[in-house]
Amino acid sequence: MVKITKILNNGAVVTENSQRKEIIVLGKGIAYNKKVGDLIDSKKIYKIFTPFSGKQKKLLLDTIHETDPIYFQISQKIVDRLKHEENIELVDSVYITLTDHLATSVERGKKGMFLVNQFKWELKNYYSKEYSYGLWALKLLKNQFNIDFPEDEACFIAVHIISGEMGNDIGDFQKSIDFIKSVTKIVRYYFNIDIDYQSLSYNRFAVHLKFFWKGMMYDRKSRNFGDLSEEILKVIKNSDIESYQCALKIKDYIEDKYNYKLNNEEIMYLAIHINKIVSDNRR
Incomplete structure (x- = not known):
């Protein structure tokens, strides 16, 4: 069981790990009807952010406060599938940036605004595996939001996967x-x-x-x-x-x-x- 030290929203809380260092944990509805000091079921946690830099912490907190938890859950599905099928571990930072990207893309998609990816050919041919997972992610978005995204969006998602896979900046x-x-x-x-x-x-x-x-x-x-x-x-x-x-x-x-x-x-x-x-x- 995990004791809450701060509630960020219904799906995110601040707590401490066994070394008494601050961590942020996410889980569907884990903070619902809870208050500081209450315990939450660790089985409900699907993502833990361990000690990180101040810059990354601020980005994470801003994303949590401004983003619907459904985007974190979709990101987690993408990350989990990569881990289970390809044994690929993505760095935590990409989880944040991917979540933010998905939220922004859906907001644009609802308005019929879609971006063109200038590396579409390169991604399909040089990074075909990551691109295929990008296409799969579009199906998740289609099922959740009923938006038909073009293949270019799969490429943008693939770029985030590549960056997380290689542990490097998107640049x-x-x-x-x-x-x-x-x-x-x-x-x-x-x-x-x-x-x-x-x-x-x-x-x-x-x-x-x-x-x-x-x-x-x-x-x-x-x-x-x-x-x-x-x-x-x-x-x-x-x-x-x-x-x-x-x-x-x-x-x-x-x-x-x-x-x-x-x-x-x-x-x-x-x-x-x-x-x-x-x-x-x-x-």
């Missing part, structure tokens, strides 16, 4: 798109092929690049230099010299653009993905 999204686009372009021009962006092999390549970019930008210290990469790299060089040479082109681009030196294991995985894309294309 980093375009940078990751530019990175994937540039690397894909190197492969296209090197082999002079038209890539099937809907293929499984390309989807895996895009996912690899997505997480490679995150590691390159934010997690360089935890790189694994791979004790097996040297021998496997020799096999790749001998069996598929073209894919290996293309991987080296990408290596040079990344070193020049991002001042990041790829290790053998990273070159190896690039070559493997490139080989699969090219093989599928030739078939």
